[in-house]
Amino acid sequence: MLVVSSALLTDGVRASLINDFPDQTFEFYRSIDEASDRYPYIEILITYGEDLTPFHIRQMSKLKWIMVISAGMDLMPFAEIKERNILVTNAKGIHKIPMAEYAISMFLHLYHKQPIFYENQKKQAWNRNILVNEITGKTMTIVGTGEIGQELARIAKAFQIKTIGVSRNGEPKDYFDEVYPVDELITTLKHADFIVSILPSTNETKYLFQLAHFKAMPSHSIFLNMGRGDVVSSDVLLSALNTNQIAHAVLDVFETEPLPKGHPFWTHEKVTMTPHKSSHSPMYIPRAITIFRENLKKYSKGSSNFINEIDIDRGY
């Protein structure tokens, strides 16, 4: 069967797939368009999930399985996929390690006053009168208790941090000391030193954090958003910072990306920002391909029970 990748894969990954699955024919392209002559013959497609249109699905008349090597499924032509009953799997779970590290790294960055020591080194200033802090024993509210939230909670527990989760239904999860349903969000914020949003963008999550939520947070607390930018409006967050409702915001995602030049976040002394990088890792593709390989073994044997099979009706 013909396996085509429209996602750029390294020579090492290509060679190992060819070597380990001799019964399959692999073809690697740099884009879906480059593979256009091959559309009618493709049985399995490896893609980042952002290049497929209904046209492609119709042209790929033999397509049986789409492996999306990311977690976002927003741009998939699900109607056509469902009609043909095409198997879709994704790489859900591969973001959890870098994102959990990102959040912990940022809280340590701020509590250990790394920006101050960084500037003092540049000034050759030996100043020991910097009040450093420790994250051990603090309280963290994690809004979103999926795989990423759980991984963050797991590492937080190693620092003896009290972990409070917020999810749709509030059901208990490993590594969370407590979990509450989202309609009790505001009560989970009152004793939080750290608040982390890992929410995707949906109708339910858009502008979930209102000024009242920031007013409920302790004035020394740090709000970190690495889910989607529209969970809070820029104006609300700026207002919360400027009226000292919270001490700091760490932002990896924004209502508009790239964040426009001149936006107040860039220069705000209470904002630390990164350009939507929290999920990046050199292990991203290797981990995605590991999932693909496991699924390809099952597929070749005609078995099912695939890792990360997508429910087409739900879209995740």
Added chain:
Amino acid sequence: MLVVSSALLTDGVRASLINDFPDQTFEFYRSIDEASDRYPYIEILITYGEDLTPFHIRQMSKLKWIMVISAGMDLMPFAEIKERNILVTNAKGIHKIPMAEYAISMFLHLYHKQPIFYENQKKQAWNRNILVNEITGKTMTIVGTGEIGQELARIAKAFQIKTIGVSRNGEPKDYFDEVYPVDELITTLKHADFIVSILPSTNETKYLFQLAHFKAMPSHSIFLNMGRGDVVSSDVLLSALNTNQIAHAVLDVFETEPLPKGHPFWTHEKVTMTPHKSSHSPMYIPRAITIFRENLKKYSKGSSNFINEIDIDRGY
């Protein structure tokens, strides 16, 4: 009995001691000299351990117990203390949490490219072409497997880091995957992504790390010293950095402190430094006083088995 503190304690700590131990008389001073009238009456002395001379011990004829609320015992007049068989306890163990956090925070800082994002924010540059990395799954060699090393190893294990310990005798310790005796130090460095020295300054540890050790480390490795500065000479370390034996050094301690202005470490692009701050924490005094309180209960009852009792002959 009279309990005198020559260490500056907060009003809160003072009040809680007076309240919780009504049978004792507490007097609090800002220095040992300020308490000179009271020397003949002191039974228990709370001190940072840097203010005592043989003269003080002779003048304090009733002194039975010295509580040193730090871990360093280098400046204690042990000959006079031994002669009088005075009990000495210290606050060993209270450094482990901030120092373990310090090491993890620095590896995350460098692997997650925080200095680059910090500079890019100042420039309002939305640049996603920064190759971030993750510390998960890497290998860390920790030279010194005492309480601090163990705490660091414990947190490292939460990140699935392989932990290799180096100690005098190489005996197994919790949270270390492997432990080797110090004469095998060089073999523990070959596969280390992170090398951490937590060694005190002794005749055995002085200049322990020679150029050959840095040559054994991978060229991408990071060397972090938060023990004592004289475990490696500045010249050797600079040579290792300048000849690309290692990628980076994180230094909290130095041969000479404060590090003199103009020293090459200040401006070296491969050096991240802090001014001997890794053990600092707002929890320092509370944790030390917790040890003192436990010991005071035992002392008041005439029992022994004190926490952190010092072996006067060994000096630790």
